[in-house]
Amino acid sequence: MSVSPSASPAASASAPVSPPTQVDLLDFARRTAADTELIASLPLDPEGRTWVRLDGPSGSEAWLIGWPPGTGTGWHDHAESVGAFVTASGELTENSLAARLPSDGWRTLELTEGVDRERRLAAGTGRAFGQHHVHEVLNESAELHAVSVHAYYPPLPQIRRYSRTGQVLRLEQVELPEDWQ
Numbered sequence: 001m002s003v004s005p006s007a008s009p010a011a012s013a014s015a016p017v018s019p020p021t022q023v024d025l026l027d028f029a030r031r032t033a034a035d036t037e038l039i040a041s042l043p044l045d046p047e048g049r050t051w052v053r054l055d056g057p058s059g060s061e062a063w064l065i066g067w068p069p070g071t072g073t074g075w076h077d078h079a080e081s082v083g084a085f086v087t088a089s090g091e092l093t094e095n096s097l098a099a100r101l102p103s104d105g106w107r108t109l110e111l112t113e114g115v116d117r118e119r120r121l122a123a124g125t126g127r128a129f130g131q132h133h134v135h136e137v138l139n140e141s142a143e144l145h146a147v148s149v150h151a152y153y154p155p156l157p158q159i160r161r162y163s164r165t166g167q168v169l170r171l172e173q174v175e176l177p178e179d180w181q
Contacts (some may be wrong), residue, residue, distance in 0.1 A: 022128035025151040026084035028057045029126055032149040033088035042066050044145050054149070061155035067146040069072040069094065071139035074078070075162040075169065077101075079132070083152040086126030089148025094119045094127070096115045096135035101169075121148075134162065134169070 020028070032038065032054065039046075043050055044066045056062030067090065099115040120128065128149075129135070139146040158178070161173040 029086040033086040060153040062151040067139035082129040082153040085150040
């Protein structure tokens, strides 16, 4: 007869979980992007992006996304959420703004010169970002799919979509979770 030790009340009580930081989200995205079996399991569409929701760390929201050649997100932000993403295969380009935008109360902004940033993210590379980070992500390849892992905390309350003409950024649409799930 074997006897298993009983768990102490302190060990069985659930400890409060700290919200994940940008570093935690980036670490999760890197580990997940390195899971070749998971990456290979994503169905890829020749014309449109595909995605699968994943369990992120500590209550975060995570996605595995497939990018056909020539596709992108358009300019957007993730509202109050911080996030991270890592390219698992292929290469993605991120165009972003190195400026903090007002969170609410505007429809059109004139951007100053020098706020544009471009990053090329080959397989295995990624980045983390803070709240109100405005960017677009693109697969500029004419031939190859890309796959990436994204994580956000808190889970996305909304995505604000923008149009951009020169230095003018215009809020076009606010999407809620039911629009993409």
